[in-house]
Amino acid sequence: MSARSYVRFLRVVALVAAVCVTAMQSALAEDRAAFSGSFSVVVKTPPQRALPLFDPVGEAAWAPGWAPVFARESDRTALPDGAVFTTRGHGDRPSTWVLQRYDRRAGEIAYTVFDAADVVVGIHVTVRERAPGTSEALVRYDVVATSAAGDRFVQEFGSSFPHMQPHWQHALDAAIAHQP
Numbered sequence: 385m386s387a388r389s390y391v392r393f394l395r396v397v398a399l400v401a402a403v404c405v406t407a408m409q410s411a412l413a414e415d416r417a418a419f420s421g422s423f424s425v426v427v428k429t430p431p432q433r434a435l436p437l438f439d440p441v442g443e444a445a446w447a448p449g450w451a452p453v454f455a456r457e458s459d460r461t462a463l464p465d466g467a468v469f470t471t472r473g474h475g476d477r478p479s480t481w482v483l484q485r486y487d488r489r490a491g492e493i494a495y496t497v498f499d500a501a502d503v504v505v506g507i508h509v510t511v512r513e514r515a516p517g518t519s520e521a522l523v524r525y526d527v528v529a530t531s532a533a534g535d536r537f538v539q540e541f542g543s544s545f546p547h548m549q550p551h552w553q554h555a556l557d558a559a560i561a562h563q564p
Contacts, residue, residue, distance in 0.1 A: 416529040417538035423549035427519040428560050431491050431511045434519035437556065438493050438509045440469055440483060446559035452481070459483075477501055502534030503527055503541075523552070 427434040436442035441460060444450045452469040454460045459467035467483040477500040485494040491512060497505040506526040514520040525545070529535045 416531070417535040418529070419527045419538050419542040419545070420525065421542070421545045422522060422524040423552075424520050424522045425549060425553045425556055426514060427511070427521055427556055428517070429519060429563070430517055431513050431519045432488075434521060435488060435491055435493070435511045437559070438511070438521060438523075439463055439486060440467070440481070445563075446555040448555075473499060473501075499537075501537040502531035503529050503537050523548075 427437065437445060440452045440454075440463065443452075450471070452460075452471050455468040455470075459469070463483060463486050465483060465485055469481050469483075471479050471481060473479045479500065480498045482496045482498075483493070484496055485492060487493075491510055493509045495505075495507040497507065499505060504527075506524075508524045510522045511519050512522075525541075527538050527541055529538045
């Protein structure tokens, strides 16, 4: 490379770096909305039967309309860490889910959800034995907006979050009552 070409190359690199730094500063200048919250539900079944109620397939037993579509159909059965699936969320918006962790021994399931409402959601469920034949599931949501539209979604989600626990409790109670 000639000295002249090298100088041009350095100028282009400097220009690209300046544009990237400016873009990063703009992105950093605006904090997006975020929400974190948790609740617990009592599941009237042992942990080994309760945990699958929170996995991508088992949730259909108590969540009306829950119909995950797996990117790889073999993942529907195996449910490996990293499995990707899509759902239709509130307002029929598409969401892409990644099953980050499904640790049956530890009683934990963790998801990351990329929602069309311009938010990223972390969901973590831990199921523990509460008393013989009964479990408790601790559910944690961490929601972060990626745009102004996402900021509005996060605010609405935070306002409706207190209603999730009783809804989940009722739905799980009804599903367990109908299990053989």
